[in-house]
Amino acid sequence: MEQVYLESVSKRFGKTIAVNNLTLRVKKGEFIVILGPSGCGKTTTLRIIAGLERPDKGRVFIAGTDVTNIPPGKRQVAMVFQFYALYPTTVFNNIALPLKGKMSKTELERKVREVAKILEIEDLLHVNVNKLAIFEKQKVALARALAKEAEVYLLDEPLTLLDPVSRIRMRHEFKKIQKEFVGTFIYVTHDQFEAMSLADRIVVMNNGVLQQEGTPEEVYFSPRNTFVATFIGEPGMNLIRAEVLEEGEHLRVKIGENTIQLPAKEGLNDNEVIIGFRPEHVAMGKRDGYLLLKGKVLFKEFLGYRSLLHIDLGDDQRIIAVTNKLSHFMKVNKNNIIELSIKPENILLFSKDGERI
Amino acid sequence: MKEGSLAVKLENLKVVLGNKVVFKNLNLGFERGKLTVVLGPPGAGKTTMLKTIAGFIEPSEGKVIIEGKVVNDLPPSQRNVSMVFQTLALYPNMSVFENIAAPLTAQGLSKEEIEDKVYGIAKLLGITHTLDRKPETLSGGEYQRVAIARCLIKEAHVYLMDEPFINLDLKIRSNLRDELKKLAETLSKTLIFVTPDPIEALALGETIHVLIGGEVVQTGKGIELYKMPISLDVADYVGGGLFNIFKGEIIRKDSEYFFKNEDFIIKIPKELLLNDLPLNSEYFLLIMPENIKPRSFIEENYQHLTKGKAYSIEVLGGDTLIYYELESGNILKSLVNTIYRPSVGLEEELYFEPSEVILFNKDKVPVVKWNKYT
Numbered sequence: 001m002e003q004v005y006l007e008s009v010s011k012r013f014g015k016t017i018a019v020n021n022l023t024l025r026v027k028k029g030e031f032i033v034i035l036g037p038s039g040c041g042k043t044t045t046l047r048i049i050a051g052l053e054r055p056d057k058g059r060v061f062i063a064g065t066d067v068t069n070i071p072p073g074k075r076q077v078a079m080v081f082q083f084y085a086l087y088p089t090t091v092f093n094n095i096a097l098p099l100k101g102k103m104s105k106t107e108l109e110r111k112v113r114e115v116a117k118i119l120e121i122e123d124l125l126h127v128n129v130n131k132l133a134i135f136e137k138q139k140v141a142l143a144r145a146l147a148k149e150a151e152v153y154l155l156d157e158p159l160t161l162l163d164p165v166s167r168i169r170m171r172h173e174f175k176k177i178q179k180e181f182v183g184t185f186i187y188v189t190h191d192q193f194e195a196m197s198l199a200d201r202i203v204v205m206n207n208g209v210l211q212q213e214g215t216p217e218e219v220y221f222s223p224r225n226t227f228v229a230t231f232i233g234e235p236g237m238n239l240i241r242a243e244v245l246e247e248g249e250h251l252r253v254k255i256g257e258n259t260i261q262l263p264a265k266e267g268l269n270d271n272e273v274i275i276g277f278r279p280e281h282v283a284m285g286k287r288d289g290y291l292l293l294k295g296k297v298l299f300k301e302f303l304g305y306r307s308l309l310h311i312d313l314g315d316d317q318r319i320i321a322v323t324n325k326l327s328h329f330m331k332v333n334k335n336n337i338i339e340l341s342i343k344p345e346n347i348l349l350f351s352k353d354g355e356r357i
Numbered sequence: 358m359k360e361g362s363l364a365v366k367l368e369n370l371k372v373v374l375g376n377k378v379v380f381k382n383l384n385l386g387f388e389r390g391k392l393t394v395v396l397g398p399p400g401a402g403k404t405t406m407l408k409t410i411a412g413f414i415e416p417s418e419g420k421v422i423i424e425g426k427v428v429n430d431l432p433p434s435q436r437n438v439s440m441v442f443q444t445l446a447l448y449p450n451m452s453v454f455e456n457i458a459a460p461l462t463a464q465g466l467s468k469e470e471i472e473d474k475v476y477g478i479a480k481l482l483g484i485t486h487t488l489d490r491k492p493e494t495l496s497g498g499e500y501q502r503v504a505i506a507r508c509l510i511k512e513a514h515v516y517l518m519d520e521p522f523i524n525l526d527l528k529i530r531s532n533l534r535d536e537l538k539k540l541a542e543t544l545s546k547t548l549i550f551v552t553p554d555p556i557e558a559l560a561l562g563e564t565i566h567v568l569i570g571g572e573v574v575q576t577g578k579g580i581e582l583y584k585m586p587i588s589l590d591v592a593d594y595v596g597g598g599l600f601n602i603f604k605g606e607i608i609r610k611d612s613e614y615f616f617k618n619e620d621f622i623i624k625i626p627k628e629l630l631l632n633d634l635p636l637n638s639e640y641f642l643l644i645m646p647e648n649i650k651p652r653s654f655i656e657e658n659y660q661h662l663t664k665g666k667a668y669s670i671e672v673l674g675g676d677t678l679i680y681y682e683l684e685s686g687n688i689l690k691s692l693v694n695t696i697y698r699p700s701v702g703l704e705e706e707l708y709f710e711p712s713e714v715i716l717f718n719k720d721k722v723p724v725v726k727w728n729k730y731t
Contacts, residue, residue: 037526037528038496038497038526039496164598165598168669168671168680169669171669171670171671172668172669172680172701175669175670175701176701179700179701190526191527192527192674193671193672193673193674196672196674196696197670197671197672216672216696217696220674220675220696231528232674233674233675234527234528234531234673234674235531236528278675280674280675280676280694299538301559301560302559302578302579302580302583303556303559303560303579304555304556304559304579304583304596304597305645305646305647305676305692306647306676322675324647324694326580
C-alpha cells in the first residue's frame with residue numbers, strides 16, 4: 001500500500017490547468033522530490049496533498065484512506081513552507097506548540113528533544129528564535145514539522161531563500177533526516193541540483209503533466225522525453241535532428257554534414273529522429289569505437305572547473321561539449337574545425353515529437 | 358588599449374554618497390562594440406558606477422567621457438545611454454509591445470519602423486508570444502527579457518545593465534546569457550554588464566573588471582582571474598567561495614618547502630615558487646575543489662593530502678561536489694566529474710594535484726609563478 005496515492009488528480013485555476021490527470025504513488029519512507037520549472041504544477045500538487053486545494057477531479061489517499069474530502073487539519077500531514085513563520089519565543093516552545101494538549105508533558109519533552117537532536121539544535125532549545133541565524137530558524141521550522149506525528153511531511157522549496165552556506169548545512173540536515181528519521185517526505189523544488197542531491201526518486205513535471213519519475217540517475221542518464229533531457233543538466237542534453245539514411249542491421253543517420261552509424265534500433269517509424277547526448281559525453285579528438293562528428297567551434301566559454309565549447313555541425317545543428325581538461329580547451333580556437341567522439345552507448349534516440357525511442 | 362577604441366572612459370572619478378566615499382579615484386575604460394563585465398560583491402560600487410555613467414549621480418571630481426566627449430554637465434536624457442535596472446519596472450497599464458516600443462515612440466519613429474524593430478528584438482529574446490499581454494501576466498524570466506528588450510531597442514552609445522538576470526532560474530539565465538552574447542556580437546554594441554555572480558561574469562566576459570571596495574583590483578579574461586588571481590580576496594570571490602583556502606605555515610627541510618596546518622603537511626613543488634619563502638610567517642594555501650579527489654577518482658600526478666568524512670554532497674548535473682569534514686573540523690570541498698554519493702560519515706583518503714596549488718603570503722599576495730594561461 002502506498003503512503004500517498006494521487007489517483008488521476010486534476011486542478012484548474014480559471015483557464016489554466018495547473019495539474020492535469022496526475023497519478024502519483026509514494027511509498028512509505030521514501031524521500032521524493034517534485035521538480036519542474038515555475039508554473040509546472042508542483043506546488044499545487046503539494047497543496048492538494050495537504051488539503052489546501054481541492055482537486056476538480058481525482059482522489060487523494062493518505063496511508064490508504066481517501067482524504068479527498070477531509071480538511072487539512074485532519075489529514076495527518078506536516079508542511080514546511082518556503083517562508084517559515086516562527087513565534088517570537090524559545091526554540092522549545094516553537095517546536096512544542098503543535099504538540100500541546102496531544103500528549104503528556106514528559107512525552108512532549110521527549111519528542112522535542114528527539115527532533116532537536118537530529119537537527120543538532122539541542123543547545124538552542126531555550127534561546128529565543130529572534131537570536132538565531134537564518135539557517136537555524138529554518139531548522140526550527142523543520143523541527144516543528146518533524147515533531148508532529150504525520151503520515152507524510154511536505155516541504156515547499158525550504159532552501160530557496162537561504163544563503164549558499166546555510167543551504168549546504170540544511171542539505172546536510174536533510175541527508176541526516178533521511179538516515180535517522182523514519183518518515184515519508186515530498187519535497188518540491190525548481191532547483192535540479194537540489195533534487196539530484198536529495199531525492200530517492202525525482203518526479204519531473206511540466207505544464208501540469210508528469211513527465212517522468214525515477215532515481216536521479218535515471219532521469220539524468222535515461223530521460224523519457226526531450227523536455228526531461230534538456231531540463232535536467234546544465235547545460236541540458238544536446239538534441240540534434242538526424243535524417244535516417246538506412247535501417248536494418250545498422251542505423252545510418254545524417255547529422256548536419258556528418259554521417260554516422262548506430263546500432264540497429266526498433267520502434268523507428270519515421271525517417272527523421274532526434275539524437276541526444278550529454279555535453280560531458282562529447283570527447284575531443286578521434287577515439288576508437290566512438291562515433292565521430294566534425295564541427296566548427298562557434299565560441300568557447302571558460303566557466304571555472306569546466307569549460308564549454310559551442311560547436312556547429314553544419315546545417316544549423318548546434319551542440320555543446322563540456323570539458324574538464326583545460327589543456328584541451330586551450331588548444332581549440334573559434335572557427336577551428338574539430339573532431340569529436342561520442343561513445344555509442346551514450347547516445348539516445350527520440351522521435352520527432354520528443355518521445356524516447 | 359587604444360584611446361580611440363574606448364566608448365566610455367572614467368577619469369579620476371571621485372563619487373561620494375552621503376558620507377560614504379564610493380570611489381576615491383576610479384579610472385576605467387570600456388571598449389567600443391564590446392561586452393565588458395564589471396564583477397563585484399554587493400556594496401562594491403557597481404550600481405553607483407553605472408548611475409554615474411548614466412548621469413543619475415554626479416561625481417564630485419573627475420570626468421565621465423562618452424564617445425570622446427565629457428558629459429559631466431549633460432543630463433541623463435542627453436547622454437545617449439540606455440540602462441536596465443536591477444529592479445525592473447515595466448509600465449503596468451501598457452502591453453508588452455507598448456513597453457518595448459516606448460523609447461521609440463518617444464523618438465518619433467514611424468509605425469512600421471517601430472513594429473519591425475519590436476518584432477526583431479522580441480524574436481531575438483524569445484518573447485514574441487507575450488507582445489499582446491500585460492506585464493502582470495508574465496513569468497519572471499519573460500518580465501526580465503521584456504525589460505532587456507526595451508533597453509536594447511533604443512539606439513545608444515552605450516547600454517548599461519545592472520544585474521539584469523538576478524533571481525532567474527539557472528536555465529533561463531544561461532539562455533539569456535547566450536542570447537546577450539550573440540546580441541552583443543551581431544549588433545556590435547557597447548555593453549557594460551555588472552553582476553555579483555562570478556560564474557555569470559566568467560561566462561559573459563571577454564574582459565572582466567573586478568571591483569572590490571570601490572577599486573578595480575584586477576582586469577582580465579575569466580581564465581586569468583580564475584587561474585591567476587592577483588590576491589587571495591580576488592581568488593576567493595571569483596571562485597564563488599568554493600575554493601579550499603587553508604591557513605598555515607611554511608617549514609623548510611633540506612632545500613624543500615612544506616606547507617603545514619592542523620590537517621596536513623605537503624611539499625610545495627619548487628618549480629612553482631618565485632623566490633625563497635620567508636619562514637615564521639602566516640601563509641594561505643589555495644586548492645580548487647576540482648584538484649582534490651577521493652582515492653577512486655585520482656589522476657596521474659595526484660598526491661595524498663589528508664582524510665575526511667563525507668558531510669554533504671551537491672550533485673551538479675554530471676559532476677558532484679562533496680563536502681568532507683576534516684579532523685580539525687574544517688570543511689574541504691572536492692569535485693568529481695561524475696555522480697558520486699558517499700554516505701554521510703564515510704571516511705575517505707583525499708588526494709590533490711600539486712602543480713595546481715596557489716600559495717599566498719600573509720599579505721594575501723601570491724608567491725607562485727604563473728605561466729600556463731597567458
